[in-house]
Amino acid sequence: MELYLGLALSSSASSCSSQFDLNCHESTIPVHRSNKRKHDDDDDDHVPQTLPLLVWNNFCCNKNQLNEEHDQDHDNDGDNDGEVESNSIFVRRRNIGGVIGWPPVKLCRRKVCHRKIGSNGGGSDDGDGGGSKSMYVKVHMEGIGIARKVDLNMHQSYQTLVHTLANMFGKCYGDVKLTYQDKEGDWLLAGDVPWGSFINTIQRLKLLKK
């Protein structure tokens, strides 16, 4: 079965011709502009060999609120540790954040690392630009079969967390109460311990109807 290309499809890779030419060895990097952020360099067609991580974040079109990648817009001002200059190639102490599923390490293994990170940085507030490392935990809603996941690093308080979770399952903030399972396997009502300790010990969440 032959497929004829150029069949009423406009290509998003504007730099290639409409006939697929196997002899064409130009290495051009087609640029996809997302609506998220205006990219004002004019060197799109001559992308340097080593692309800084920032550029690729623009190409990720996943707009799921829960999986929201680190919004790089906030990073370019201020000089916190771990900031990235948009044109630099390698920066010391930079965090790999904002790219979902990278590096490809399974959730059970990430938890081991987070526990380590959590115990070291427990004292600091999330002042490093928040969300630069993601911390996904599973959340169940009583009565609903399919669980969701939430990135706890997007929150700094129980209130925002419960609001987000309630919305996610289509419930009202006042109709739910949040419980969590800690490191020891016990289920506890959320809100009694300081947020930092909560983050260090949490394994998963469950939302109950009030």
Place this chain on the structure above:
Amino acid sequence: MACSFPEEVLEHVFSFLTSQKDRNAVSVVCKSWYEMERWCRKRIFVGNCYSVNPRIMIRRFPEVKSVELKGKPHFADFNLVPEGWGGFVYPWIVEIARGYPWLEEIRLKRMVVTDECLEMISKSFKNFKVLVLSSCEGFSTDGLAAIVANCRNLRVLDLRECEVEELSGHWLSHFPDSFTSLESLNMACLLSEVSFSALERLVARSPNLKTLRLNRTVPLEKLSTLLQRAPQLVDFGTGAYSAEIRPDVYSSLADAFSGCKNLKSLSGFWDVTPAYLPAICSVCSLLTSLNLSYATTQSPDLTKIVGQCYNLQRLVVLDYIEDTGLNTISISCKDLRELVVFPSDPFVADADVLLTEQGLVSVSQGCPKLQSVLYFCRQMSNSALISISKNRPNLTCFRLCIIEPRAPDYVTLEPLDVGFGSVVENCKQLTRLSMSGLLTDRVFEYIGTHAKNLDMLSIAFAGDSDLGLHHVLSGCDSLRKLEIRDCPFGDKALLANASKLERMRSLWMSSCFVSFGACKLLGQKMPGLNVEVIDERENISSIPECTPVEKVYIYRTVSGQRFDIPDYVRIMGKDKDGVYDLS
């Protein structure tokens, strides 16, 4: 020409064929062999649960004793497949409960398994023996209780990295007192504490117990009790391996380990207190498999132990092992076949540990039987890759993850095309490859030219144009699984190689440049494929056809349309009855 062998003879001959590939080959020789073979096939493996309907399977193979299914695509492990996508095993369980009442074994990977499924399994199969769930989710400890309480002939309960809703640890106490057939129990992924006395009694009345992998809640002080009850163990996983340093605890643990003369595999080791590691020394020389990937201890402590494991074939560690540790391994562990090095701190760009490409080069030099590598590191060079490939042309699985996306050769700042090219050129038996670092279309040209035995390829943040994808699809004759993320591959290569997709199990592409229009065209033209567009944006129907989709998952299928898709999945080019939608 009628077959001249009596059926009984043929059946006997076929009974020696265990691999599905061989059985498939035999079944197409002639009609009578097809018939003969289908009646005596005992094990079925379905690599994609949506590729075939369970009724078709049951109709063709009526005497099956063991079913293995896989559900979600591999990238689901890394959060790339949204919740609720699919992989629901329930419809399969319903059918096989009806069709295979004498089923003995179920193995599931990346599937959604509910408590209802587990209850159905526990009540439908009188001779049920083996349940293995890998990376599954959707069930709770209540479901486990049902299995444990009702499956009188259970031999294997193996939960590998599952996400279980933990209502309590009481499930373990549901094993009846009369139950003595347990051979393998893996509960390492569970978080809840089980009753230790129930566990101890279970172990004591299980003379055939060979594998026991505990969860984190079983304290170190109790390990010796269990080991004394089960000195016949072959595969043991500890719980949290930490305790106050007490000589009496240490010596009873060391004694207990030394009583295990058949021990071949050790794992567990969460939260290690280094002083307790040497308690395993007496069994080090017996070990063929060692998993220390949860042991957050430093190199010297790790190396001291691993360096004594002269017969080690499989090693899984964190990058705390460092280059020095790997160097020791390259000298001491001459039988090493598989090396896995996970990152201790994956989300930091800079290394806190001295693990570089050099560690892998040493192991490739020193370990002549090394075949399988999964290695996370922060720098790589073409020359290192070339050395590795020349040292180890016998590699069959090479997965390299350089933590920083698109990182070049750190010495020359060039792409790593030549290095990976050397891997595919020298390692002619390579069946699995995962690449990372800075890569242009050139590496795909090498792959298409040389990687003729490649079965599975994983690509991320690589390539320049459709030419890259075209090289892979047109050149890799044995390719069955291809997964791609964040690469500038679009419609052209995909459409030009559409027929190849029917000879593959599946293709995953996310954050690439494949358009809605191309997906629709592919779905319309290729009846043997499901082209699933996975896209969570709102107002999908009003997005222009030339817009790239978020994710597309394409797989061959004889079972037609899926009827369990969530609202963000569209099967393109087919209407709801599985007929082509030519609009």
